[in-house]
Amino acid sequence: MNERDAHRRAIIIDTPPTSNGDLHVGHLAGPFMAADVYARYLRSNGRPVVFSSGTDDSQTYVLASARRKGLTPEELSGRSWHEIRATLAGMGVSLDGFAPYDDRYRASVLKFLTTLHQAGKFREKTVRLPYSERRGEYLVEGLVCGYCPICLVESRGGLCETCGHQNNFDELIEPRSTVDPDDVVTHREARILVLPMEEYRERLTAYYREREPRLRPHTMQLVREVLARPLPDFPITYPIGWGIPAPFPETPGQRINAWAEGMPAVMYTTAYAAERLGERHADDDELWRAEHDPEIVYFIGFDNVYFWGFTHIAALMAHDGRYALPHTFLSNEFYELENAKFSTSLGHVLYTKDLLEEVPRDLVRFYLAISCPEHQQTNFSRDALAKVTGDRLVRPWNRLAGLLGKAVADAGAEGTVLPVSEEGRRRAEAVAERFRACYELSGYSLTRAANLIVGQLDRLVRQARLVHETAADPAGLGDLFLDVRVLMACASPILIDLARAASEAGGFSLRLDDDGLRPEHIAPFALPLLGASDDAAHAR
Known part of the structure; x- marks a missing residue:
C-alpha cells in the first residue's frame, strides 16, 4: 500500500440485495463475505472506511414474490429489510450502516436522475414490451422470463444470469409470466425515457482499458463481449405500477426503472453509514464527489456486472465529472447448495440464520471463505x-x-x-x-x-x-x-x-x-x- 492510499478513504459497496426474502447461504458466500473481509482488513491497517448497504425495494422481483406469497409488496419488502439486517449482523458483517428504504432514499434517487433529465441526458424512445393480456400490465424484469437472445438459456427480463448480457424490451425469446405461467403474453408499444449508452462508448472503453488488470477474467470477458456490440439503450422509466413514480413530463404515470436507482441508492447508503460514524454532510452524494478522491470498490455477483459495470458507470459519467468513478469491482460466480442451484420456490434453500443456529459463526465464515465462488461455481455441503x-x-x-x-x-x-x-x-x-x-x-x-x-x-x-x-x-x-x-x-x-x-x-x-x-x-x-x-x- 503506497503512502497516498494509506490515508485515502475507501467506500465499500455491497450492492443492495432485493428485499423479497431473507438472505440464504449463497448470498453470504459471494459479495457480503468478500466485502466484509476487505473492510475489516482496511480498518486493521488504519484506513478510513465507509462500508454500507441497504435493500433494493423497487425491483419487480419484490412484486412477483409478493404475488406468489399472497402479500403486498410493501409487506414483503418491509419484513425482508428487518430479516436481512438481522442476518448480516448475525454473520458479523461489519456494515457501518444498513440504510432504510425511505423518503430520503427516494429523494436522493430523484435528485440524481432529475439532474440528468434537466441536462438533456435522456431520450424518448418507443419500445415494444411484453404484455400480460390477463392482468392488463406490462411485464418487465422479474415479472417476465424466457430464453436469452445471446446464450439461449432461461433468463429473466432485463439481464441473463448465465451469460451476463442485457436483454432489452422485446428481445426475450418465448416470453412468459413468472407469476402466472398460463398467462397469454403478447407485446405492446410504450414510450419511455432511456439513457443512450452508445454516447458513452469511448469513455467506457477507456475506463476498462485502465482497470483491466484489476478485474477478474470472467468480468473482462463480458466487458469485451459487450463492447464488441452496439450498446443497448438503458431504460430509465417503465409503464408499470411498482417503484418510484417518475416525475418527468414525457412519461406521465410511469415508474423509475429499479436498475436506474443503483448509483444514487449507494450514494445514499454511503451517506447514511457515514452518519453512523459521526459524519454529517449537506448532500447524500458528498462523499462520492470527485474532489474527495475516494477509492470506491464494489463487491457484486457476476450476474450484476452489466448493470453496475456499464449502465451505472455511464450514469456517473453523464454527470460530467461531478463524481469519482469506481476504482474496481470484484465479482463472484454462483454458489450451489448440495450440487444444485439455490431455489426458494422449490424449497432447495438454506437460510443463513438457520445455519448459524447450528454451527458457530467463525466456522461458517471460514467454510464460506475457503469454498467461495471467486472464479468458478462452487458448492456448499453440510458434510x-x-x-x-x-x-x-x-x-x-x-x-x-x-x-x-x-x-x-x-x-x-x-x-x-x-x-x-x-x-x-x-x-x-x-x-x-x-x-x-x-x-x-x-x-x-x-x-x-x-x-x-x-x-x-x-x-x-x-x-x-x-x-x-x-x-x-x-x-x-x-x-x-x-x-x-x-x-x-x-x-x-x-x-x-x-x-x-x-x-x-x-x-x-x-x-x-x-x-x-x-x-x-x-x-x-x-x-x-x-x-x-x-x-x-x-x-x-
Missing part, C-alpha cells in the same frame, strides 16, 4: 462443512492450544515475559506479507487467505510439538507465541470471534499497522478453544 472445518481448523487449533499450554507449564513460564528472536520477527513479517497479498485488491482472494490460515496452523502445530519436546526453550516459545499473535491478527477479518477472544486473552492488538510484528518480548497467553461443528452440521 464438507463439518469435515473441512473439523480437519483444517478446529482440531489443529485446539491441538495448538493444548501444546502451548503444556509448553508454558513445563517451562514454568506462567506470568513471565518471553524473549523474541530477530529470526522470529522476520518470520512474523513474512507471514503478514503473505496475508496482505490475499487481502489487497491486486490479488484479493478469500480462498487463498483461508488456505493460508490452514497452512500456518499446520506449521505452528509442528513447531509447538517441537518446542514442547525440547523442554520449551524460552526463545523458541517466545517466537511461537509471536507467530500465534500474528496469525490471529491476519486471520481476524475471517475468524472474527476467535481472533477477538485470543487478543483479549493475550492483551494484544489485532491491528496490522502497529509495532505488534516486532516485539522484543512477549507474554504467554492461554488460547481459547474452538467448538466443533460435526454433529450440528448434520442436523436437519
Whole structure:
C-alpha cells in the first residue's frame, strides 16, 4: 500500500440485495463475505472506511414474490429489510450502516436522475414490451422470463444470469409470466425515457482499458463481449405500477426503472453509514464527489456486472465529472447448495440464520471463505462443512492450544515475559506479507487467505510439538507465541470471534499497522478453544 492510499478513504459497496426474502447461504458466500473481509482488513491497517448497504425495494422481483406469497409488496419488502439486517449482523458483517428504504432514499434517487433529465441526458424512445393480456400490465424484469437472445438459456427480463448480457424490451425469446405461467403474453408499444449508452462508448472503453488488470477474467470477458456490440439503450422509466413514480413530463404515470436507482441508492447508503460514524454532510452524494478522491470498490455477483459495470458507470459519467468513478469491482460466480442451484420456490434453500443456529459463526465464515465462488461455481455441503472445518481448523487449533499450554507449564513460564528472536520477527513479517497479498485488491482472494490460515496452523502445530519436546526453550516459545499473535491478527477479518477472544486473552492488538510484528518480548497467553461443528452440521 503506497503512502497516498494509506490515508485515502475507501467506500465499500455491497450492492443492495432485493428485499423479497431473507438472505440464504449463497448470498453470504459471494459479495457480503468478500466485502466484509476487505473492510475489516482496511480498518486493521488504519484506513478510513465507509462500508454500507441497504435493500433494493423497487425491483419487480419484490412484486412477483409478493404475488406468489399472497402479500403486498410493501409487506414483503418491509419484513425482508428487518430479516436481512438481522442476518448480516448475525454473520458479523461489519456494515457501518444498513440504510432504510425511505423518503430520503427516494429523494436522493430523484435528485440524481432529475439532474440528468434537466441536462438533456435522456431520450424518448418507443419500445415494444411484453404484455400480460390477463392482468392488463406490462411485464418487465422479474415479472417476465424466457430464453436469452445471446446464450439461449432461461433468463429473466432485463439481464441473463448465465451469460451476463442485457436483454432489452422485446428481445426475450418465448416470453412468459413468472407469476402466472398460463398467462397469454403478447407485446405492446410504450414510450419511455432511456439513457443512450452508445454516447458513452469511448469513455467506457477507456475506463476498462485502465482497470483491466484489476478485474477478474470472467468480468473482462463480458466487458469485451459487450463492447464488441452496439450498446443497448438503458431504460430509465417503465409503464408499470411498482417503484418510484417518475416525475418527468414525457412519461406521465410511469415508474423509475429499479436498475436506474443503483448509483444514487449507494450514494445514499454511503451517506447514511457515514452518519453512523459521526459524519454529517449537506448532500447524500458528498462523499462520492470527485474532489474527495475516494477509492470506491464494489463487491457484486457476476450476474450484476452489466448493470453496475456499464449502465451505472455511464450514469456517473453523464454527470460530467461531478463524481469519482469506481476504482474496481470484484465479482463472484454462483454458489450451489448440495450440487444444485439455490431455489426458494422449490424449497432447495438454506437460510443463513438457520445455519448459524447450528454451527458457530467463525466456522461458517471460514467454510464460506475457503469454498467461495471467486472464479468458478462452487458448492456448499453440510458434510464438507463439518469435515473441512473439523480437519483444517478446529482440531489443529485446539491441538495448538493444548501444546502451548503444556509448553508454558513445563517451562514454568506462567506470568513471565518471553524473549523474541530477530529470526522470529522476520518470520512474523513474512507471514503478514503473505496475508496482505490475499487481502489487497491486486490479488484479493478469500480462498487463498483461508488456505493460508490452514497452512500456518499446520506449521505452528509442528513447531509447538517441537518446542514442547525440547523442554520449551524460552526463545523458541517466545517466537511461537509471536507467530500465534500474528496469525490471529491476519486471520481476524475471517475468524472474527476467535481472533477477538485470543487478543483479549493475550492483551494484544489485532491491528496490522502497529509495532505488534516486532516485539522484543512477549507474554504467554492461554488460547481459547474452538467448538466443533460435526454433529450440528448434520442436523436437519
